Amino acid sequence: MTPDPRDPAKTVVRDVAARGARLRFVEAGSGSPLLLVHDYLASRISWDDVLAPLAVDFRVIAPDLPGFGESEKPPPSRYRYDFDGFSESLVDLVAALGLGRITLCGHAMGGAVALTLAASHAHLVEKLVLVNPLVYSPPSDPLSRIARVPVLAPLLFKQLYGRTLFRRRFLSQVNGAGAAASRRADQLFELFDAPAAREAAYATMRAMLDTRLLTASVPRVTAPTLVTWGRGNAVSPVEQGRRLARELGGARFEVFDCGVSPAEECPDAFASAVRAFLLDGKKD
Numbered sequence: 248m249t250p251d252p253r254d255p256a257k258t259v260v261r262d263v264a265a266r267g268a269r270l271r272f273v274e275a276g277s278g279s280p281l282l283l284v285h286d287y288l289a290s291r292i293s294w295d296d297v298l299a300p301l302a303v304d305f306r307v308i309a310p311d312l313p314g315f316g317e318s319e320k321p322p323p324s325r326y327r328y329d330f331d332g333f334s335e336s337l338v339d340l341v342a343a344l345g346l347g348r349i350t351l352c353g354h355a356m357g358g359a360v361a362l363t364l365a366a367s368h369a370h371l372v373e374k375l376v377l378v379n380p381l382v383y384s385p386p387s388d389p390l391s392r393i394a395r396v397p398v399l400a401p402l403l404f405k406q407l408y409g410r411t412l413f414r415r416r417f418l419s420q421v422n423g424a425g426a427a428a429s430r431r432a433d434q435l436f437e438l439f440d441a442p443a444a445r446e447a448a449y450a451t452m453r454a455m456l457d458t459r460l461l462t463a464s465v466p467r468v469t470a471p472t473l474v475t476w477g478r479g480n481a482v483s484p485v486e487q488g489r490r491l492a493r494e495l496g497g498a499r500f501e502v503f504d505c506g507v508s509p510a511e512e513c514p515d516a517f518a519s520a521v522r523a524f525l526l527d528g529k530k531d
Contacts, residue, residue, distance in 0.1 A: 258298065260272070278305045280350065284310070287355060287455065304522060308346075334365075350374040354508065366467040367464075367467075373523055375470040383458060475500075
């Protein structure tokens with residue numbers, strides 16, 4: 248079953264086997280493929296507010312990465328929970344759907360995955376959109392400090408990281424968090440609060456602590472790129488975005504009046520900027 252091109256807002260949920268894990272994804276619209284990659288501890292629902300406007304012009308595909316959302320959560324002994332592992336799963340998704348060249352849009356950790364894919368599979372990526380991406384040394388927040396605690400870290404992370412701490416982390420990153428953000432935080436916690444999901448999240452966090460190889464891969468990215476940043480991003484300052492745009496050979500750089508997630512905090516402005524960048528040179 249494919250999305251109805253007469254109704255871009257109509258979504259279809261599908262599964263595909265990708266690099267040893269079943270991926271669940273939502274698809275809408277038609278046209279050039281646009282792949283949306285979510286952040287750490289998030290899922291495809293993070294893109295809900297921009298899916299319909301982007302689907303007017305593009306075939307939009309938003310997967311849950313392995314270990315997150317409703318995708319399969321194999322044990323770390325069977326799946327590589329790091330930027331390369333996620334990137335290769337997305338390459339398999341692209342191949343399974345016969346997408347050819349794609350536009351890739353990644354948020355935060357998803358931005359790191361998008362960068363990894365664009366650097367290692369340049370022939371697949373036509374354009375790149377990075378949304379507050381993780382690129383340089385990550386800041387030391389409470390969650391990453393937990394992940395560094397020897398011996399006790401797995402116990403603390405997998406069993407004691409409860410709803411209150413999860414909601415606090417999620418809502419503290421979103422400017423003007425309201426009822427919708429609160430509901431989304433609860434949805435994401437329910438998806439996270441299972442042994443297999445917690446184990447996958449812990450393995451991913453451990454891999455995210457070292458970004459040296461990721462930073463070194465930036466010069467290999469050749470796709471035209473839009474770097475977007477939230478002015479109120481308390482995790483990574485705007486200057487990191489400017490630095491990344493320079494290191495990507497003068498990528499387009501745009502700042503939104505929001506926190507870390509413009510797709511959720513200012514979806515209309517974000518979708519408009521993304522469409523303008525992707526349609527540049529294609530439409531009058």
